[in-house]
Amino acid sequence: MRGVGELESVAWPLERAGEAMEALARAARLPLPPARPALPRAVPAEPGRVGEWLDAMAQTLGLELQPHYTRHNEVERALCRAAPALVEMTSARGASVVALLRLSSSERTARVLAPDESVHEVPLSSLTAAAQARVERFQGPVADRVLERTGLNGPQRLLARRALLGAQLSHVYLFAARTLRLPPGARMLQHLRALKAGRRLLLLLLLAAVIQVCVLSGWWLMGRGAFEGRLDPGWLWAWALMGLTMVPLQAVLAWAQGTLALELSELLRRQLLAGALALPVDEARRGGMGEFVGRTFESAGLEQLTLTGGFASLLAVVDVVLAASVMATGPAGGYGLVALGGFCGVLAVLVARQSVRFRQWTEARVAMTHALIERMLGHRTRLAQERPERWHEAEDQELAHYAEVSEQLDGATARLSALARRGLLPVVIIATLPAVLAGASTARIAVGVGAALMAARAVGALSVGALALSGARVLFRNVRPILEAARRASSNATGGAAAPAAPEAEPPKTQALLEVRDLVFKHAGAPRAVLERASLAVRAGERVLLEGPSGSGKSTFASILTGLRGHGSGLLLLGGLDMATWTRDGWGAQIAGAPQFHENHVVSGTLAMNLLLGRSWPPTPEDLNNARVLCEELGLGELLARMPSGLMQLVGERGWQLSHGEQSRVFVARALLQRARVVVLDEAFGALDPVTMRKVMACVEARASTLIVIAHP
Numbered sequence: 001m002r003g004v005g006e007l008e009s010v011a012w013p014l015e016r017a018g019e020a021m022e023a024l025a026r027a028a029r030l031p032l033p034p035a036r037p038a039l040p041r042a043v044p045a046e047p048g049r050v051g052e053w054l055d056a057m058a059q060t061l062g063l064e065l066q067p068h069y070t071r072h073n074e075v076e077r078a079l080c081r082a083a084p085a086l087v088e089m090t091s092a093r094g095a096s097v098v099a100l101l102r103l104s105s106s107e108r109t110a111r112v113l114a115p116d117e118s119v120h121e122v123p124l125s126s127l128t129a130a131a132q133a134r135v136e137r138f139q140g141p142v143a144d145r146v147l148e149r150t151g152l153n154g155p156q157r158l159l160a161r162r163a164l165l166g167a168q169l170s171h172v173y174l175f176a177a178r179t180l181r182l183p184p185g186a187r188m189l190q191h192l193r194a195l196k197a198g199r200r201l202l203l204l205l206l207l208a209a210v211i212q213v214c215v216l217s218g219w220w221l222m223g224r225g226a227f228e229g230r231l232d233p234g235w236l237w238a239w240a241l242m243g244l245t246m247v248p249l250q251a252v253l254a255w256a257q258g259t260l261a262l263e264l265s266e267l268l269r270r271q272l273l274a275g276a277l278a279l280p281v282d283e284a285r286r287g288g289m290g291e292f293v294g295r296t297f298e299s300a301g302l303e304q305l306t307l308t309g310g311f312a313s314l315l316a317v318v319d320v321v322l323a324a325s326v327m328a329t330g331p332a333g334g335y336g337l338v339a340l341g342g343f344c345g346v347l348a349v350l351v352a353r354q355s356v357r358f359r360q361w362t363e364a365r366v367a368m369t370h371a372l373i374e375r376m377l378g379h380r381t382r383l384a385q386e387r388p389e390r391w392h393e394a395e396d397q398e399l400a401h402y403a404e405v406s407e408q409l410d411g412a413t414a415r416l417s418a419l420a421r422r423g424l425l426p427v428v429i430i431a432t433l434p435a436v437l438a439g440a441s442t443a444r445i446a447v448g449v450g451a452a453l454m455a456a457r458a459v460g461a462l463s464v465g466a467l468a469l470s471g472a473r474v475l476f477r478n479v480r481p482i483l484e485a486a487r488r489a490s491s492n493a494t495g496g497a498a499a500p501a502a503p504e505a506e507p508p509k510t511q512a513l514l515e516v517r518d519l520v521f522k523h524a525g526a527p528r529a530v531l532e533r534a535s536l537a538v539r540a541g542e543r544v545l546l547e548g549p550s551g552s553g554k555s556t557f558a559s560i561l562t563g564l565r566g567h568g569s570g571l572l573l574l575g576g577l578d579m580a581t582w583t584r585d586g587w588g589a590q591i592a593g594a595p596q597f598h599e600n601h602v603v604s605g606t607l608a609m610n611l612l613l614g615r616s617w618p619p620t621p622e623d624l625n626n627a628r629v630l631c632e633e634l635g636l637g638e639l640l641a642r643m644p645s646g647l648m649q650l651v652g653e654r655g656w657q658l659s660h661g662e663q664s665r666v667f668v669a670r671a672l673l674q675r676a677r678v679v680v681l682d683e684a685f686g687a688l689d690p691v692t693m694r695k696v697m698a699c700v701e702a703r704a705s706t707l708i709v710i711a712h713p
Contacts, residue, residue: 007126010114011089011096014050015041018057020086023117024099024180025063028084031182031190033062043095048623049675050095051616054086054178056586062186062490065178069618072135072169076128078176079110085177089130098127100177131176132165139168173618184267184274185490191267200260201314207253208318214242214249216326216450261307268306272299275482278489280565298366299482302475309468312461319458320344326451327428331435336448339431340455343424347463350416355470357412361405362474368398413467420463421456428452512537512573513706514561514591514678519570521556529568530556538678543707554710555596558682561708562593574678592676594667596683602663604652607643610666614674627673633699634665635692660687665696672703679704683711 012020018039025032039060044053051067058065065086070078079087080103087098099113109121133140143164152160182194192198218239320340327336371394432448516536522529530553538544548554559565560572563579572579574590582590592614594600602610611627612619619627624647631640631647639662643649649656658666664687671679681700685693700707 007089007098007122007130008091008093008096010112010120010122011091011098012115013093014043014088014095014097016115017054017086017097018060020097020099020113020115021054021058021061021063021180023113024084024086024101025061027101027113027117027119028180030063030084030180030194031186046675048616048620050088051175052585052589056589058180059183059585062183063180064183066181067178068176069173070176072132072172072174073166075131075174075176076124079124079127079131082177082179083110085179087127087131087177088134088175090134098122098130100127131174132169135169135172135174136165139165143168183490184270185278185486185488187487195260195263195267197260197264200256203256204253204260204311204314205318207249207256208315209322211246211249211253212319212322212454214246215454216322218242257311261311264307265303268299268303271483271486272479274489275484275486278485279482280485298362298475298478302472302479305468305472305475309465309472311465313465313469316458316462316465319454320462323451323455323458327448327455331432331445331448333435335431335434336428336451339427340424340459343427344459344462347416347420347459347466350412350419351463351466351470354409354412354416354467355474357405357409358467358471359474361402361409362471362478364398364402364405366478368402371395371398416463416467417460421460424459425452425456428455511539511576513540513575514538515571515573516561517571517573519557519560519568519572521553521560521565521568523556531560531568534570538706538708540677540706543701544709546708546710547712549712555599555682558593558680558708558710559595561678561680562591562595563587564593564595589674590676591678591680592671592674593680594671594682594684597660597664597667597687600663600667602652602658602666605650606645606648607640607651607656607666608647610651611647611669611673613670614676623673627669630669630672630699630703631665633695633703634669635695636662636665636669661689661692664688665692668696668700672700676705678706678708680708681710684709685711 018041022032022039039057040053044050055065068078068082068085079085079100083100083102085100087100089096089098101111101113101119103110103124104121108124110124110127111119111121112127114120143161146164147157147161150157150160182190324337324340327340328334375395429449429452432445432452435445435448514536515538516534519531519534520529521531534553534557536544546554546557556565574582574587579587603613608619608624608627609617611631612623615623628640628647631637639658640646643656651658664684668681668684671681679700685696688696
């Protein structure tokens with residue numbers, strides 16, 4: 001066991017954080033790409049960019065880092081669920097990271113990887129203290145001076161110091177650790193391996209089989225006594241013990257199923273969120289707001305139906321197989337198997353027909369949602385231009401169609417459920433009658449009745465699961481573009497170059513920092529290309545103005561430069577590296593853009609969050625100070641003075657309303673605060689008066705390292 005001081009011996013220097021991630025991934029059996037570039041060792045000079053640097057290296061390894069942002073007094077709890085993770089610490093030797101592999105069985109010690117890749121055990125309290133030390137460096141000396149007056153020594157002083165700092169810093173947040181995990185867009189098989197889904201599903205099947213064996217054994221015991229007309233007390237005790245055994249087994253089964261369902265649900269939500277953020281610009285704006293709302297509803301339904309139907313079907317299949325095997329040895333014999341197979345075949349046909357009805361119902365619901373959202377957005381125009389007697393004509397028709405398909409779906413579902421739950425039992429009993437009339441033993445009859453009841457219940461559950469899975473298949477078609485976007489984003493990020501740790505030395509004046517060669521781009525479905533053999537070379541420190549009439553492709557060119565839109569053909573180089581060589585975030589960290597006003601947004605949140613979207617969150621005091629100074633340089637000082645909460649004032653849809661010109665300057669500030677090497681401003685000054693525009697231009701020229709401005713002639 002090692003104390004806090006000895007934790008340094010197993011820590012990795014910060015410049016070797018990439019190697020620590022790679023070793024941690026191998027030890028945790030996370031997949032790594034076969035070919036990957038050398039990871040950089042140059043640590044960023046700015047502490048605020050260390051997180052970006054670590055994220056870029058994780059992307060190079062085909063992984064991602066999930067930060068655990070928690071309160072000071074909840075760090076230990078966060079570490080318990082963080083492994084495998086990197087824990088940052090600062091010591092006399094400088095900044096370093098501890099590679100947390102997993103917690104030991106006692107959960108009071110942690111297993112970490114040393115720089116020689118050997119595994120060591122350290123106290124969990126040592127890791128907690130190392131993570132908390134970054135925020136305790138200001139309050140720690142004060143607490144020590146207070147404790148000196150108390151006369152406490154040894155363990156008592158340590159406990160008192162911990163309690164005092166915990167009370168002072170209870171509401172202070174910090175990054176406890178960064179979990180190393182697969183990105184959302186990784187292959188589903190890799191995610192399932194990381195979750196150990198195979199073992200856990202095997203455990204579910206084993207528990208379900210044991211429970212059903214207990215049920216059948218209980219039927220055999222009680223049925224034998226009932227048919228023979230006598231009940232032995234010993235057999236009654238055996239039946240009672242078997243019933244009691246099922247209680248903990250059911251509890252374990254519910255726990256195992258629930259935990260796996262929660263983790264799969266989290267995975268699906270991560271994939272949907274990553275895919276929504278990675279959707280191409282043209283595809284995202286093609287359907288409008290109504291389609292996005294509809295897809296949101298579809299994703300929630302997909303998650304529920306997939307998990308519910310998947311587990312229900314899996315456990316029902318186990319029950320059906322056990323019931324069929326018992327039925328084959330019971331009085332029904334082959335007749336029972338034929339009855340069970342035929343009944344399941346009929347249900348399969350009915351479920352397929354029900355899937356068609358569910359698809360029609362889903363299409364009607366999505367269309368109605370889309371139309372409703374679009375009408376809400378254009379409500380004022382509709383009131384002004386449409387006659388009152390026709391305001392609700394389309395809604396009435398859509399509601400009537402929706403009610404009709406809903407009635408068909410609900411009626412068919414009710415009939416199918418009733419048939420699945422009640423139809424099999426009389427069929428199997430009829431198949432059992434020949435053996436009963438032939439004089440089968442009472443024990444066999446009891447087991448046959450139990451198998452028939454179990455099969456009826458299993459088929460009912462199987463029908464419910466099959467209906468849910470068929471519905472999930474229908475919903476998957478609408479959500480599939482989002483999931484594919486997440487996979488594309490993950491594949492584009494893997495194996496790229498990590499973002500530079502700090503602004504690299506500028507290339508010679510004769511060498512271009514940003515170069516575009518023979519770029520050709522055509523929108524999907526467009527008859528001709530918007531950009532044809534476009535070329536541009538921008539050297540470090542240059543100011544470039546691109547002018548052109550509307551529709552000439554200026555905004556498309558800007559979105560390609562900033563990485564918002566993939567380029568068709570041609571070559572894009574930044575610092576001598578092609579766009580495909582960089583990770584997506586690595587390219588975005590070097591080129592910041594402010595799109596046109598109608599393509600940019602002020603999100604619901606504080607003004608500080610809108611300004612610092614391109615930096616790490618929560619902001620440091622230095623970040624907030626930089627944002628405040630920049631706002632004053634852009635002429636937003638009066639706005640900050642009017643806001644009661646200053647930078648922490650809520651703005652956006654439900655907060656403080658910003659004027660057109662104020663929003664434009666917020667967009668410019670957002671781009672400048674990203675600390676990028678190239679800044680691209682697309683029609684960023686159109687809403688400004690001449691005096692304000694001169695002030696903004698002076699600020700932009702002073703702060704932007706390399707500048708590209710796009711404007712009308």
